[in-house]
Amino acid sequence: MTVATLTKKGQVTIPKSVRDSMGLHTGDKLEFTLSDNGVAFIKPITKKVDEVFGRLHQPGRKAVSIEEMDAAVKSKMRADKK
Numbered sequence: 001m002t003v004a005t006l007t008k009k010g011q012v013t014i015p016k017s018v019r020d021s022m023g024l025h026t027g028d029k030l031e032f033t034l035s036d037n038g039v040a041f042i043k044p045i046t047k048k049v050d051e052v053f054g055r056l057h058q059p060g061r062k063a064v065s066i067e068e069m070d071a072a073v074k075s076k077m078r079a080d081k082k
Contacts, residue, residue, distance in 0.1 A: 004012045014024065022044060024030075029045040064072075 002015045002018055004015055006012055018024075022042075024044060031043050031045050033041045033043075035041070
């Protein structure tokens, strides 16, 4: 059995063995479901490619090269550091 401690802020660190077993990574979202008898179930929220396909598409938008994307990301990262 693996045990974790609840902090004053209501936070819990999920033990590494559990994270590894569930395939969790930094930034992953989790869904908590409570049963009628008080048992909590935790499952990662995953999106299928089909669910998010085309979300970035905007009709009439000019195509952007990989180089332009890289430059925009670098520019944004520099601006965020300041």
